[in-house]
Amino acid sequence: MPSKSGLSKAFAAAFAVLTVSVICGTVTMVVLYKVQMSGVNATARPTVPVTTEPPPPVLRLPRSLIPDRYELVLQPRLYTRIVREENATSPNQTLVFTGNSTVHFRCVQKTRSIFMHGRDLQVSGPVLTDRDSRKKIWSRVKDLDGESGFLELELDQDLEVGGNYSLVLDFRGQISQNLDALFLSEYQEEPEPGEDSGTDRFLAATNLQPTDARRLFPCFDEPDMKAEFSVTIIHRLKTTALSNTQMTVSNIEDDEWKYTRFETTPRMSTYLLAFTVSEFTPIVSYTTDNRVMIRIFARPEAKAAGHTSYASHITGKILEFYERRFEIDYELNKLDQIALPDLYPAAMENWGLVTYQEGVLLYEEGVSSLLHKENVAGIIAHELAHQWFGNLVTMEWWNNIWLNEGFATYMSHFAVDAVEPTFRMKDTFIMNNLHAAFQEDALASSHPLSPPQEDIQTSDEIIGLFDSITYSKGSLMLRMLADVVGESVFNEGINSYLKTFRFRNTNQNDLWNSIEMVRRSKYGLSVEQLMTPWITQEGFPVITIDTTNGEIYQKRFLYNNTAESRLCWPVPIRVMSNMSESALVWLEDVLGPVKKEEFISKDGEWILANVNSTGYYRVNYNLENWQLLLKQLETNRHLIPLMNRGQLIDDAFNLARAKLIDVTLALNSTLFLREEREFLPWESAVTNLHYFVLMFDRSEVYGPMQAYLRDQVEGLYDFYRKYTNNTTVPEDHSEQHNQVNAIWMACSNGLPECVEMAKMKFTEWMQPNGTNNIHPNLRSVIYCQAVAAGGKAEWEFAWDQFLSSSDTSEKDQLREALSCTRKIWLLNRYLEYTLDPDKIRLMDVASTIDSIASNPAGQALAWNFIRAHWDYIQQGDTSLLIEGVTSRFSTQFELDEVSYQPSVLFMRDYQRSVRKL
Template identity: 35%
Template sequence: MLIRAMALAAITDLQAANFVDHGKWRGRKGYFISRNVAVFIAFVCVCTHVVTGLVVFYCLPRYVSSQLEAADMNLRPLGTGNHVTPPSHKALSSNRLPTHVIPTHYRIQLVPFIVEDNFTVSGEVWIRLKCLEAAQNITLNINDIEVNEGAVKVTQLHPKEIINVQVIEHVYNTDAQTYSAILDQHLMPGVQYELYIKFLGQINDLLQGFYRSSYIDPGTGQKRWLASTQFSPTDARRAFPCFDEPAFKARFTVSLARSANLSSLSNMPLRFTEPMSEIPGWEWDHYQETVPMSTYLVAFIISDLHSLDATMMNLSEDSFRFTVWSREFALPQTSYAASIGPKILHYLETYFNIPFPLPKQDMVALPDFGFSAMENWGLITFRESALLFDANISTEVNKERVAEVVSHELAHQWFGNLVTPWWWNDLWLKEGFATFIGYQGLHHVEPSWKNKDQFIRDHLQEVFMLDALESSHPISVPVEHTDQIREIFDRVSYCKGASVIRMMNHFLGEKTFKRGLTNYLQAHKFSSARQDDLWQQLTLQAHQDGSLPLHMTVKEIMDTWTLQTGYPVVTVTRNYKNGSAYISQERFLLSYKDSNTISNATWWVPLTFTKQEKPDFNTTRPQLWLENVVSAVVENLPDSRSWVLFNIQETGFYRVNYDHTNWRLLISSFQHLPDVTKAQLLDDALNLALSGRLEYSIALDLTSQLITDVEYLPWSAAFTALEHLDTMLALTPAYGNFKRIVLQLLDKVYNSLQFEDRKGDTHLDLLNRVMVMSWACRLDHEFCVWHAKNKYRQWMSHELEGVWETGLISPNQKEVVYCTAVKHGGADVWKFAWEKYLSSNVGSDKEHLLEALGCTREPWLLNRYLSWITSNSSGIRKQDGARVFVAVANNVVGHSLAFSFLRDNWDTIQSYYGVAFSSISRMVSAVAMYMNTPLQLSQLEKLRDENVNQLGTTTQSFEQAIEVVRANVRWMAESYDDVSEWLQSYSKYHYL
């Protein structure tokens, strides 16, 4: 240990300008050492590793906490000796912390160096602890942190004196990402202690923990560096030693050192600033103490970003400040977020009937950010494209995305921050609620957008396909290891979670639902909770209001939706003679015919229905329930001349299938149904046919009714479902008929909308035009392609500054124009788009250009483009690498190139992107799109098998991708001929 201490001391001195008491630092300009000293340091480092390895293997002191053993930390006692086993390498073992001590307060002091030759952080942390059970260790999380072992101190806190507790050993478990201070005596229950750790950390380039970001100042051409945090779900441990689990809530007092030309932000307002005497030109920023919160919500930023004051009246406190931050040259793009953010926050205060508990709210646009946004309490961080909007450049889709993300993150300030899930198995308890309630806030500020109707397309139908896989997972899923935690940040947690909450809102009634939420938040504020705590409050309120029968509980109902994988298809088989219907349910599986799983799962299904004679499409309270049973009978239905429709407004999270007669009746009345119902029927029918539960002739006959329709919702649902047919048929003889038929169906809506935006267009008109033009140009609609190529050609020929931004291509045309022109153009067109990407100052426009560059049909350009996603110097930010890969994989020419790139560069991609975000998972999912042959299936399985020990957070994505490809292979064998025959027959009948 002497050698190790010497080595660490040497490294610390060289990298961090020397530790000194109370977080103070000596100034530094750099270090110069002789060759002999360098050789000695290298020798010491080698000896350190050797000796440390021997010590870890033979001499680690014993953990004595029974709680530690119960937490399966892979550090078990060996006999009676003072030793433990080395960390286990068992895959995905639990790495939970023991609970014999809990933190109550952190005092954190950080000195980050944000310079290209030294992205390090010197830190100190004082953690006040309460002992719950006698133990001889303090175990907490660290990752990529060097502990200055000689400075670690443990003190017992008494009212009149402080008693030192001797630390006799330091133990590290790399798999569990923990550090343990082994003590010379037992901690005593009920007594408070303080743990002091001095450490050296990194400002990494992983977009997780405390990480670095940069941008080029357009005025000077100089690279500007900044440092920010991303701690969710398990990366606060990269920034400071901590109890990095959501249930370990504590208060935090943060102090940040910075150069005087920069500024800092944290969760709370700045308390005061003072000069830093040890480093000339530096200052300390000291922040107010936080409310009790989880470590993953702690945040800080050091940068030269600029701000826009967005404060409005009528918020909970007169002194409250709402501020939006970005790069100086992007600051005008913050105005839209600044205009809606305070309004949404105020609305949510009213919605929950609970004031926002902090004295300020900052929203910050960062050049590099792994997620779309992160809900850090009082300091929400965003990817630029999720917060910034330029009306002259950004599209209507971008505007909607900004509003949706802002509302989602502000909803988290209550659901997730005020009350936090006790553990990550209930991730959905914050993400599902933020998604659903975020839509309420969005509707409040933009009611004309009809986002409550769009919810079924954006979330419910979006997640149906994923949740139809055997390899899906329950909403509430047991997780222990950090890799498992990262895997569940998916559409099941977000979209399905939000969809079953929406269903619950309808079957309880909004008044009961909102009262129950308020009671839950009040009961558990500043603490953590489990889903059962929410069910309890909702049941109490529902029984009190009479909105749920006394024999039913919310837990009994919702456990069938949150603890089971998948969802049901409800089959309605009518008896036209006696006016009844047999209702049955079973799990909807994409490949149910060749499934290896026999599912006996049933759900509590709220049944709503209406009839053709007196249709009621507004009543969404259940008329009856399938009470966790397979079947039931419904009486008093109409005769054979009239249709019935179940699941009004698709409020229930289930599909509905009918007998052939009822389907034909619905098809004949399709034009007279509400848009939401049309979207529901199209999505159900096409996906029922995809899974083999419905003849394609019925699904396609229903789709053909769109020939007279011009509205957004039905077309949106149809296009999403038709995507599968497009990819399956793309390389087959039937594709020509498919293209002609879809273009014919598009004719009326295309002519209704035209290519150019028009004065008076509604929000849905703008969304509809982008979608219709995109499909028309994709299918080589003559006028669509001509308009797009012509617009792009004019843009290329008018390179005068600003011209291209002020009318040559309107914002809402860009996505279609960029991709179509690049698809039909050569290297010069591609190069022009790349140069515009590099020079653009608008995040959303940069994303559109990146996606368009993947539309080219030149294989050499696509291969070069793919090679750039693993290069720091290419100009493609790490956050956008998956976007580029998916764009190439979605190109019928680029798909095989993308798969080959993924296969041949697996190790490089894994190393470059790491495990923090879903980048590699998105790549794996994308390569499955066009795969539909046994050979392609075997190639994908081989890729998985060859890397089985290195899959990490992509394990679930591989299983899902392979299941999708298996279903595609089956579809080609069982359904291709039927679809091809229908297309051929329709073409002949309509003389196409």
């Protein structure tokens, strides 16, 4: 990262000379697909006594046995309700589950040992049978290593190649309270009118991705060892059990228990197995041909209030869109979606039983914002895309998880555009994912989209791949490929890929070959030749073009330009000028410089590369061409495509951050915004200005910066004043986002009329018998600004509203607003509240601390707090916590502080966070 002092002086100088009428914008609209992970500790190589077959190498199971089918019986010994009454005897909540499994497998290589996975389980009673001869084979559990996750069974004779066998095991485990494996979720049912006490409610749910199926039952827990599953759940009376497939029978077993048996699943990976036990009831709908039953499960209160209606409304439409797009029917006859009070990740694509955090599935009209509605649609579309990409066709090993997540991310915006065209998701998809991927991939610590298998072995290494590289870069690679080969060829290729590898496992070469086979034109590079460097190398290039002589060269783009790199890529460049239409030009995988006629400016024309941002790279130009492009933006911006108007700003600011161009040039790239009303250019400007705010809000530059932004945002704030004052919003969705962000920019930079407006609207709500008349779209920003401008009364009112609200999205907005106070003692109180799960749910602890750290007054408090309480905090989602809490760190002292912490803060993203400083 550039030194703060040098950049600070350059930035201050730029403010001194730059005169602009508008520098403001919108806060980025992001459909956030949270990192999918579960809290699994790193595994080590198992220590196993010498047998006729050595322990599995490199933490992978041997391929001597291939599973075909599991018959699984599970009994979570859980009470789903406990009445809160004084002097009442509560049932003993043991949080134990028991089970029995039978796995049928084939032997493909002679062996006298059986290696499976089984972690944190008590395993007993093995019964091994040769299914061909029906003879029993002596076996015993020889090793169950809690650290490695391996379970070994010793046999008294060899298993023969071609033989078919069955293994029966009994097991017992603990229901987790850390949102992993089979876990407990708790919520409260408030007392009915006239009653004195409420009820504590509980449910059990699974969360097995990537490596926690082994904590539920003994199994071959690797994604390419697919099998069918026949599941039976024994659960208490008056509860409902759900699993991947439709129920076949549900009978009472005794006066306390009943069992529910489910249809056998298709062949699938172990991490996709799922079940829940709860008292939830569904809202039911069907696809238009009545072939698939769609059910949405949630808390009774949420269902009664209609919070499941929107999800029910769009799910069938999205499912049918994918069926048409892929030309393959959804495989099952039912699709359940359940809103869980606790879950990490935000959602999980279990085949036929998709689990969600409440806040990303439930939507309340008149309370939830437009942004929340878009998030709900986007995440449902992402998870349903997985029913094909990930469930039907699965990567061979976790190093290719991008084939699951990249496709789900890429396809989701098409689905949302089909069912909610006014959301314009395709527009925001590109900028949001480019920004997320570029930020991560511009670090020396980045990783390839598809690392070598041998580098991804432990659970921590697997979990580390669930990041913006996998999701965002993966989706952008697919977009770039589709642009090169053509959308119709790309679609035909992926449909062929899905049909060819149905119920099977793949790597990226299978995808390349599927697309290559349907290409009508075979000129140039093959798909494999084009894509392999982009997939197997970390990072991305900056393409530098000199329009005076047509010279072009590439170099890996890094924020720290002292790091040398000889990496290069085959680069498809769409180029246009003010005198020519877009054309495709190739830069071979050489560093250059290479001369290309298409990049020579004639008679003062400007050259624009990467038209519509279809390529995954940044572009730099000679100064004269930069000036011509910026002049065009000011005189007639519409000659430059909308996407490039945003990308020019993004490239300029990040090139300045890497010291490849002057900061003044980056600021000049925003001059045209005085006339711009489109969302994407503003999004790009505000996103990039936010970085400078983080760097300088504790420096002498921040005062002039705020004054400057305050002056420039006033016009945009006035533009929306008639809506804001009347608590209404514009009709156009992009303008609705601009309104929110105009308020945010104005208030956060201290524009007096904005701050007074927020205080007034919040104060009206605080009055006795006051009602909340703040429009749902504006609540997040007004709540935060009112709490920031207020004191104890405002903070405690917001806290009381947080506790009493039953709407998840409203609670999330209030929870974030509470972190906006400038009172240090209130921030300290709030931090202490995160240690009490009755106040802040475990899954919300990390995001709450992160919000506090985003407040300049709370950053140091949050950093000290996580160091003091890491043992508790790490039980929840900490995937990006350190990165967020240290986002303002920019001095050598702060770098030294973080570098000193690894023994105290053992976490997956430690090294990445240090390298960002």
